[in-house]
Amino acid sequence: MASVPRRTFVALGAAALLGVSACGTAAQPTGQAPAQSQGPWTWTDDRGKNISSPQRPRRVVAQSAAAAALWDFGVRPIGVFGPHKLKNGGRDPEVGEVDISKVESIGNVWGEFNVEKYASLQPDLLVAGMYMKDTLWYVPEQSVEAVDQIAPTVGVQLSGKGLVEIIDRYGRLAGALGADLDAAPVVEARKRFEAASGALKTLAAERPDLKVMIVTATPDSLYVAYLPDHPDIKYWSELGLNIVSPEKPTESEGGFWEVLSWENADKYQADVILVDARSQSMKIDEMAGKPTWAKLPAVKAGQLYPWHAAERYSYLGYAKVLEELKADLEKARDDVVK
Structure with a gap:
């Protein structure tokens, strides 16, 4: 995979699907x-x-x-x-x-x-x-x-x-x-978003020990999402999800991430890792060749799920994200981190 320009990751504060038709x-x-x-x-x-x-x-x-x-x-x-x-x-x-x-x-x-x-x-x-x-x-x-x-x-x-x-x-x-x-599709999408938010909040309350980390990667580095700079991840945390996040981002990168060399990719551990699903980002099978990545508990447990980093900011878009996230987390174990 060709290296994605670093500025692309820096600027991508947060942000990519089934159900209600477009409004x-x-x-x-x-x-x-x-x-x-x-x-x-x-x-x-x-x-x-x-x-x-x-x-x-x-x-x-x-x-x-x-x-x-x-x-x-x-x-x-x-x-x-x-x-x-x-x-x-x-x-x-x-x-x-x-x-x-x-x-x-x-x-x-x-x-x-x-x-x-x-x-x-x-x-x-x-x-x-x-x-x-x-x-x-x-x-x-x-x-x-x-x-x-x-x-x-x-x-x-x-x-x-x-x-x-x-x-x-x-x-x-x-x-x-x-x-x-007030069109029906818009109103329905908002109700769907609110219902999905409530369902994720319930899951988070029932699974407080389930640790979730969000990452993206290039062939040279692993980027661990810094919670405060990503509106979607911050929202999940507000709903009660246990997010593994750096204490501060890498200053030279302008925020959003702590950037780790692949040698140090095991700095943080989680039960579940959400991996950037954008087409230009490093794929999970490409990351599998990195030894430190392969040894992470979530990777060994096969608990890797997509993170839609560039999802559109609409009720319909994030209703789908929340529904998918809940479905993924429901099947995940919360004891893979010892």
């Missing part, structure tokens, strides 16, 4: 946000930037995870950038329920953003999450000035925020863009 308003034209309302449109984003437009934006382009969240609330972007198509042509889990056959691709990998194609779409608005302060996720630094000249941009802060707070923020943005937040 939406069927009467809206495919590829656009819901119909415009009369009068000006305003929004203050999480950079403190005030965006104003004579009318509600309809032609929205969004980073894949942001597009997925907006889609679940009923907004239909016309273009996406960031991971959305796998090598086999299938839909990348990071783009959620978005129909990639009906949106334009502005770029599919880190550093790829076709400014000319973006401009040709005549966008009204660009939306992206932000893991680093005031930095739109997957908008290359060298393209920021050009992108800003084409259409207004909205940033949604992801790190340093609570999971439910971020989901609510995307929901309110979707509502401002015309989505019906």
Whole structure:
């Protein structure tokens, strides 16, 4: 496996699926946000930037995870950038329920953003999450000035925020863009999320000794998730799950992780290890060749399950994550760490 750029792991604060269909308003034209309302449109984003437009934006382009969240609330972007198509042509889990056959691709990998194609779409608005302060996720630094000249941009802060707070923020943005937040699919997804949260909380109370660690990896290093910097992991901890987390992240990495050499991969031990499931991350079978990894209790017990590190921030997206996590943990032993 090719090495994943370290900055990708650093910036990925937290974040990738079955059940309720994507939320939406069927009467809206495919590829656009819901119909415009009369009068000006305003929004203050999480950079403190005030965006104003004579009318509600309809032609929205969004980073894949942001597009997925907006889609679940009923907004239909016309273009996406960031991971959305796998090598086999299938839909990348990071783009959620978005129909990639009906949106334009502005770029599919880190550093790829076709400014000319973006401009040709005549966008009204660009939306992206932000893991680093005031930095739109997957908008290359060298393209920021050009992108800003084409259409207004909205940033949604992801790190340093609570999971439910971020989901609510995307929901309110979707509502401002015309989505019906009282539509049955949206309401059902929220109920499903709340039920899944309650079920995981019950499991955590019943299994207090079950230790869970979350990791991602490159051929050179093992990255152990630092709980406070990942909204999803922090939420699980708030529900009572026993999370194995470093006391502090590796400072040179900008937070989010403690970075361990493979020689020191046995620094922390847990009954269960959740492994980054993103397509660009090191796979479990690739990690099996690392001697210290192979000796970890959870690895020897076969208690390795996926962590959807780039899941979209919607009730539907995280309902699925919570349901899968509960199902995995239910079958796990809590006595593999001696």
